[in-house]
Amino acid sequence: MEVLVGETCCPVIASAVRSDICDTYMITIQEAAQSLYYQTLGLQRRRAINRIARKRRPEISRFFRMQEKLVLAALKERSHLFSESFQKLTENSTQFTLTNWLLAWDEIEAGTNAELHSTLAKVEADGLIKGASTTIADVGTANIAFDLSNPRAVAWFSEHAGSVKYIKGIQTTTQNQIKTILTHSIDTGQSYNKTAKIISEKFTGFSRQRAQTIAVHESAQAFESGGYLAEQQMIDAGLVLEKAWRDSGDELVTPECQENSDAGWLPFDGVFPSGHLHPPRFPGCRCWHITRRVPK
Numbered sequence: 001m002e003v004l005v006g007e008t009c010c011p012v013i014a015s016a017v018r019s020d021i022c023d024t025y026m027i028t029i030q031e032a033a034q035s036l037y038y039q040t041l042g043l044q045r046r047r048a049i050n051r052i053a054r055k056r057r058p059e060i061s062r063f064f065r066m067q068e069k070l071v072l073a074a075l076k077e078r079s080h081l082f083s084e085s086f087q088k089l090t091e092n093s094t095q096f097t098l099t100n101w102l103l104a105w106d107e108i109e110a111g112t113n114a115e116l117h118s119t120l121a122k123v124e125a126d127g128l129i130k131g132a133s134t135t136i137a138d139v140g141t142a143n144i145a146f147d148l149s150n151p152r153a154v155a156w157f158s159e160h161a162g163s164v165k166y167i168k169g170i171q172t173t174t175q176n177q178i179k180t181i182l183t184h185s186i187d188t189g190q191s192y193n194k195t196a197k198i199i200s201e202k203f204t205g206f207s208r209q210r211a212q213t214i215a216v217h218e219s220a221q222a223f224e225s226g227g228y229l230a231e232q233q234m235i236d237a238g239l240v241l242e243k244a245w246r247d248s249g250d251e252l253v254t255p256e257c258q259e260n261s262d263a264g265w266l267p268f269d270g271v272f273p274s275g276h277l278h279p280p281r282f283p284g285c286r287c288w289h290i291t292r293r294v295p296k
């Protein structure tokens, strides 16, 4: 028996009883069941990503705390450049300058790149493996094995995991935020103590919100990629797959992500309207991708 339900006002099976009052966007109960299944899948994946982020975030926080110590130590070494009598920071040839600071930062950045790389690689390894194993279980292809020695995983790691560009991006964001604080200090004649306190507070923010954002994004990026790599392996093994973009369905979904969802099922190697092969589209994106087998 085919029962019609309205997707807009009756998104889950339980709502099928309302089919008599909703006649727009009609879908079958089988499609409603499938939609519910994919939403559940998304929730399970989000939980898995959050578990990885929760486990690894403290390590990212520790990285920022370690970097904070180096930054404050470098600033303290230059505290004599702050005006003693007025406890002010002014820009002139004998006192603290941004150029002076940038030289110190270059050393800090070069000295912390390796630590940042290994910290992020741990998050990504967890995400990649979990994403692959989850997808293999969901698609039901027990004969597919995936681990970090897989050639695709190795290639992905060399391109993504702690890539030079990505590491540089994180370090540059930190540098710019410190630079903004110092510029303000110079412009307003702020004291060394006050400046050090503001920088310390900024790192507190880094070790909380920013570490959380990085942990979640890295976990999601690696999880989705792990699933995608496992699916490529399934295609190698002879399966024909197609994919779709799914979003959280709430008011926080961006128009671009919505457009990707609206694109429906695409061939597996197809590109979504945003230009992505799979989510996440940006840090904070909560989307996921799903696949289904296409009968040969």
Ligand SMILES: [Zn+2]
Pocket (backbone or CB within 6 Å): 247, 254, 257, 279, 280, 281, 285, 286, 287
């Ligand atoms: Zn999204």
